[in-house]
Amino acid sequence: MENISGHIIHVFLHFVVGASLAYLFCGKAAASTVNRKVLLIFGGAAAISPDISKLYGDLLGHSIWLVPVIGLFFAACYHAFQKKISFKKAWLILSICVFSHLFIDFIGNGVAPFYPFIKTESDFFIVNRNDPVLLITLTTALIIGASTRRRRRIFLSGLILVALYLGGLSFSKLQLQHALEKKYKNENIYVMLTFPREGFKWSFMVRTDETSVDGYSPIAGLDIHIEQEMNKSGEWINVDKQ
Known part of the structure; x- marks a missing residue:
């Protein structure tokens, strides 16, 4: 329904x-x-x-x-x-x-x-x-x-x-993408997705040769919050950090 x-x-x-x-x-x-x-x-x-x-x-x-x-x-x-x-x-x-x-x-x-x-x-x-x-x-x-x-x-x-x-x-999304590219500039980014989230926020997914992280960022700002990341064993760990 x-x-x-x-x-x-x-x-x-x-x-x-x-x-x-x-x-x-x-x-x-x-x-x-x-x-x-x-x-x-x-x-x-x-x-x-x-x-x-x-x-x-x-x-x-x-x-x-x-x-x-x-x-x-x-x-x-x-x-x-x-x-x-x-x-x-x-x-x-x-x-x-x-x-x-x-x-x-x-x-x-x-x-x-x-x-x-x-x-x-x-x-x-x-x-x-x-x-x-x-x-x-x-x-x-x-x-x-x-x-x-x-x-x-x-x-x-x-x-x-x-x-x-x-x-x-559009400006906010491009700003976030630029900030993520800058944050992980020393790693080979092969996946980077940003998409809208409830509460006027962006969700993002970043995959590099060294790390995999999911998180969010406010539309009106550049604060990058990591919600979960993958450890070396391939397991997802819930975190809450910037």
């Missing part, structure tokens, strides 16, 4: 991102309530569409090659409802909405953007799958923006806040 609810929240996050982007770029053309709702629905639907292929056990929907194709499909459907936005513009914007799905997965749980030619997943893991800051910020902007006159400013403000948040996380 928890996995199902988590998946629903994740899908909703994609929907909110897509709807926000669609309105940001095309909001002026959606003056009426009906046109606005149609635009938000199509933007959100385009953003969640890459997950459809996953229902059949395939990752093709998450391929960057398919982004303009999916965008074309949604643009054709959207253009059948209204003509105020040109078909080319609708195609471009809805393709951006589709691409936003790949971006969210790239910073969340990984994506194989060049599938099926390259099946290896890529990631820059800075947020959890259902990051509450992203979800609350964009949902609030969507609700307020859809019910006020200054809609475009509200949507833009929400996206700017999210961009600043992601930028801060």
Whole structure:
């Protein structure tokens, strides 16, 4: 049940991102309530569409090659409802909405953007799958923006806040990676992973020719806390040191 609810929240996050982007770029053309709702629905639907292929056990929907194709499909459907936005513009914007799905997965749980030619997943893991800051910020902007006159400013403000948040996380992650490289610079690092942890912290794993350690570091700081390390016998020992 928890996995199902988590998946629903994740899908909703994609929907909110897509709807926000669609309105940001095309909001002026959606003056009426009906046109606005149609635009938000199509933007959100385009953003969640890459997950459809996953229902059949395939990752093709998450391929960057398919982004303009999916965008074309949604643009054709959207253009059948209204003509105020040109078909080319609708195609471009809805393709951006589709691409936003790949971006969210790239910073969340990984994506194989060049599938099926390259099946290896890529990631820059800075947020959890259902990051509450992203979800609350964009949902609030969507609700307020859809019910006020200054809609475009509200949507833009929400996206700017999210961009600043992601930028801060990216800087913090790179800072931690640099600190770990410096700490173990005299050893041959062959594995170094950093990923988000509850409580606004990073978890990390470092494997070198001489040691293996797991630990955490606060997002707003460079304190490196070692939680466990492997001794010479190959056994993990719980420690708590900096």
